[in-house]
Amino acid sequence: MSYEPDILGFACNWCGYAGADGAGQAKLQYPTNFRIIRVMCLGRVDPSFILRAFEDGYDGVALIGCHIGDCHYVSGNINAQDVVKHVQGILDTMGLGRARLRIEEVSSAEGPVFARVVNAFKDELVAMGPNPLKVAKPTFAQEEAQL
Amino acid sequence: MSKPVTSAELPCIQCNKCTHVCPQNMIDPTFSPRGYLLKALMGEGEALEAGPEIWQCLTCLKCREACPSSTDWVGLVKSLRQEAKEQDQCFECKHGRLMQILQRMMANPSLKQDRLGWAEGLQYAEQGEWFYFTGCLPYFDNMFTANSHTSIAQATLKLLNAGGVVPVLSNDERCCGYECLWNGDKETFSKLAKLNIEAIAATGAKKVVTSCAECFRTLKSDYAEEQELPFEVVHSVTLIAEWAREGKLRFKGDAETGVTYHDPCRLGRYEGIYDAPREILKAVAGERFTEMARIKGDAICCGVGNFSNCDANTKFLQHDRLMEAKGTGSEVMVTTCPKCRIHYGCYLDGRPIEPIDNLVVKDITEIAAEALEL
Structure with missing residues (x-):
């Protein structure tokens, strides 16, 4: 079976999430393992949220928000860029690599951009291989045996 | 784990000296170790476990210094925290539990770190007698x-090299687990202790140097409780002071700025090292080294214990x-604990109550490395 990376996305309510909605309405394909948490603004995303995702075995984390200058709360996306820069440093030291975390700008009208960005991230993660902290998920047969 | 709630296990005589010296009580009069000890003696340990009080304690051990009957209040806090953790009543630690998450990640044996970037251009080895535990x-x-x-790590490595020691640095070294232990997560702590002892033993090192008071305390005393250590642990200040006495290291001794020293709790009250850092500062700053009023066992806490409390107090x-x-x-306040420096640095960098100009907090290794005569 080919390796499918688990990706966690934090999407802001005003741009990233609306972009995901647009991609869905246009019936564009993007990986099903991309799970989105809607936040009001990327400024809400704390370094601990990102690290916790990696601790729980996610292979990649993407923050998807407004273009610089478009933030509904003025500077939330600029703060998020700062957070991402520092957490990338932590990921490098930890040996996971900074490429597992990225921040993207997608406006509410850019459904196709959303799909493209997520697909490109998935391809990169497939090339990188799984997160070493990942706990092996039980197979269907193992789960059934437990029941 | 059994709670020490009988008077035989808690020899408290309710004299209130602990509360009188407690830094937390100095700011918040409702926090009273004596009052909580009374509750514990009356068999109301459960009420303590559920409350926020046990997370407010800074574990700075000032109470123990003042206590005439050697009551182990901090030990009680530690065991209550472990029990609270077992019952999933754990308090939300500061920074969204960032430190705890980091430590749990490091406790995973399949992690391959890449942590030696800072040591570029300095001498270190892969095998040898000395191990530098960077933390x-x-x-x-x-x-x-x-x-x-990392400037602390670089300065320490420079001093070690100047003293003729080329220490081992390892990518397999992990966090010492100090925050886990003091916030009740004994399980993660034991994993980290096992991994670290294995990593150090694998390099064949017999002596471990740390530049952090908390790492020093944890490796020396708390790891020794877990299992017998195949190595000896020293703090960099003990080593530097010894080498300065022997003449191996010489300092310029003409500091332009005044220097004072803040005793971190883990190096001072917990491990009893008071003189070595002062010896170094006298060699580095000479006459310009002055003492504060509250020093050694009487030094107050930097305000944050184990990242479990950071608030207005x-x-x-x-x-x-x-x-x-x-x-x-x-103009320089020197300490030997990077965490003290983090907390004071955070205060100075953030929003101080009123601005404090011309004061910086530095680590002792930094100013010693600057003043080194080569």
Whole structure:
């Protein structure tokens, strides 16, 4: 079976999430393992949220928000860029690599951009291989045996 | 784990000295170790476990210094925290539990770190007698941005090299697990202890140097409780002071700025090392080294214990201590614990109660490396 990376996305309510909605309405394909948490603004995303995702075995984390200058709360996306820069440093030291975390700008009208960005991230993660902290998920047969 | 709630296990005589010296009580009069000990003696340990009080304690051990009957209040806090953790009543630690998450990640044996970037251009080995335990310093550079933290590691390595020691640095070294232990997560702590002892033993090192008071305490005393250690642990200050006495290291001794020293709890009250850092500062700054009023066993806490408490009280404590340092006429407050430096640096970099100009907090290895005569 080919390796499918688990990706966690934090999407802001005003741009990233609306972009995901647009991609869905246009019936564009993007990986099903991309799970989105809607936040009001990327400024809400704390370094601990990102690290916790990696601790729980996610292979990649993407923050998807407004273009610089478009933030509904003025500077939330600029703060998020700062957070991402520092957490990338932590990921490098930890040996996971900074490429597992990225921040993207997608406006509410850019459904196709959303799909493209997520697909490109998935391809990169497939090339990188799984997160070493990942706990092996039980197979269907193992789960059934437990029941 | 059994709670020490009988009077035989808690020899408290209710004299209130602990509460009188407690830094937390100095700011918040409702926090009273004596009052909580009374509750424990009356068999109301469960009420303590559920309350926020046990997370408010800074574990600075000042109470133990004052106690005439050697009551182990901090030990009680530690065991209650472990019990609270087992019952999933754990308090939300500061920074969204960032430190705890980092430690749990490091406790995973399949993690392959890449943490030696800071040591470029300096001498280190892969096998040898000496091991330099860097701790979390490479991580702190991206977590607490008020100061550079790898500069402490670089300075320590420079001093070790100048003393003729080429220590081992290892990518397999992990966090010592100090925050886990003191916040009740004994399970993660035991995993980290096992991994670290294995990693150090694999390099064949017999002596481990740390530049962090908390790592020093944890490796020396708490790891020894877990299993017998195949190595000896020393703090860099003990080593530097010894080498300065022997003449192996010579310092310029003409500091331009006044220097004062803040005793970290883990090096001072917990491990009893008071004189070595002062010897170094006298060699480095000479006459310009002045003492604050509250020193050695009487030194107050930097305001944050194990990242479990950081609030308005903390800010008042930090302001108090920094003003005391300023009052000696010094421009540099030196400490031997990177965490103290993080907390004071955070206060100075953030929103101080009132601005404190011309005062910086530095690590002892940094100013010693600057003053080194080669």
